[in-house]
Amino acid sequence: MARGGRGGQEGRGGRGGQGLARVAVVLRAGAAPLWWLGVFAAGIGVILPGMTGRRIGVMGGAALFVVGAVAVACTRRRRYAALAGAAARAGKHDVLQDRAVTVRNWRRGHRWWLLLAFLVALGSSFAVPAAGGMLLAGTGTGLRLKAAWLGRRERDGDALLWVRVDWLDGRAGRPAGKTVRAYRGTGIAAGDAAPGGSRRSTAALV
Template sequence: MARGGQGLARVAVVVRAGAAPLWWGGVLAAGVGVLPPGITGRRIGVMAGAVLFIVAAAVVPLVRRKRYTALARAAVRAGKHDVLQDRGVTVRNWRRGHRWWLLSAFVAALGGAFAVPAAGGLLLAGCGAGLRLKAAWLGRLERAEDALLWVRVDWLAADGGRPVGKAVGSYRSTGIAAGDAAPGGARRRTAALV
């Protein structure tokens, strides 16, 4: 980076990056997982899966929420030489770094269907829904503060892609129109005004 600038990735985009693979992998695993009768039977498996989905979707958004809030409150303004990473690059990097974990989770959900049909897939889908809800919460936090939250790319890489890991010392902030992602990490619907 020129003149001491840092590469920065959006916090909400990093959180949201795992939501779609977990959701769609979970839906696929649950759909295929309904086919074998399993040890418990389909009805019990689907009911257990529904409970796991609800619990995961409720718990995942709450995990490390205090740490996110503390880092957001202490965020410092990004410097003019900092480089804002595109949304697509952040998503691609996170998914590439976690592809084996995502594949292992999908295979485990499929394998678990022979014991409890569809439950593992619904658990994965619940985790994906929970990440989406956490990203939406971050979006509300960003709107309330009127600032987007960013994390240094090198800290993110050092901590396995976790935006609230031990290597993350602080967040940076920019104006609400910076970057190519809206508050919460979704794609911007309209071009930002300069």
């Protein structure tokens, strides 16, 4: 099994292998930009009095933050669980894409959606101050929670979950979309990302 893929979105590895991206890393790729864009939009929005007033806006935004985080964290868990349970072993010629490459490709492919989400969240503050930004931050938190849940499954099963890179192209990079027909698994030490998609510690890499 090849160690890493540092190129773009390779669909195939050498000798018939496939380019594979970590499922948890794909989930985490959107968490940070959604969180920070949401915080920024909420910070600007709270300055505006809006139609409802700041107090109602912030209280409503707090509720939306919780709802957004829970909804994103729980959505399609059965689909993820089914794919994880049926994951086949990765082949020796499969190419494991580096964490940084997966994150960069996802964010590059979603940059206009992220910008649009930020503008909508900011614009909503003219009606309900800060609420849209807090909802956006909640979706980022939900993605991180879902990645953490998947990481616990990976630790319990002692196997990391991967998805073919070419299956991420067609459905907005969703690791459990209709184009994704199966996951592949590797040992817990494969690749450069820990269970759940976070960076491996320096000690773990030695």
